[in-house]
Amino acid sequence: MVFSKETTFTKRLKLILKLYDISASQLQEYCNVIYSLSPFYKGAMSYWINGTREPKNEEIRRIADFFAVSNFWLKGSEDYFDRYVYDVNFSSLEECFFENNPELTAKIVSEDYLKPDVRKSYPAEARANIIFLLNMYNCEKQLIALGKPPK
DSSP: OSSSOHHHHHHHHHHHHHTTTTHHHHHHHHHHTTTSOOOOTTTTHHHHTTTOOOOOOOHHHHHHHHHOOOHHHTTSOOGGGGGGTTTTTTHHHHHHHHHOHHHHHOOOOOOSGSSSHHHHHHHHHHHHHHHHHHHHHHHHHHHEEEEEHOO
């Protein structure tokens, strides 16, 4: 589908990139590290940022998971920015990261945070930021291992 104007998704993608101070090309690189079996096509972020094309639902979900935001908020189905983090299943995102990256988790996250009851006491915004930082750190570590230092 081709778009002639900026969509809600485009505006929100630009907003979240600005909030986390990363470029569209960095996001594409990071997402391609995480989803290496099914990477985004070359130039995808440019098309999405410019509103030329719309991503598929699966691509939106990947971006939403990276930032720990609701894909409904990112697509524009949810209007309230203040509520954008509450639809995210933090526990599944955190557990998946902890399980797949035990040594990295041990370096970054305190032992208390590994306890689900302790994590639940953190505000949603803090948990979203922690998930984002874990994703960033993991991607940069993998890029360095591949001989591609992060931009």
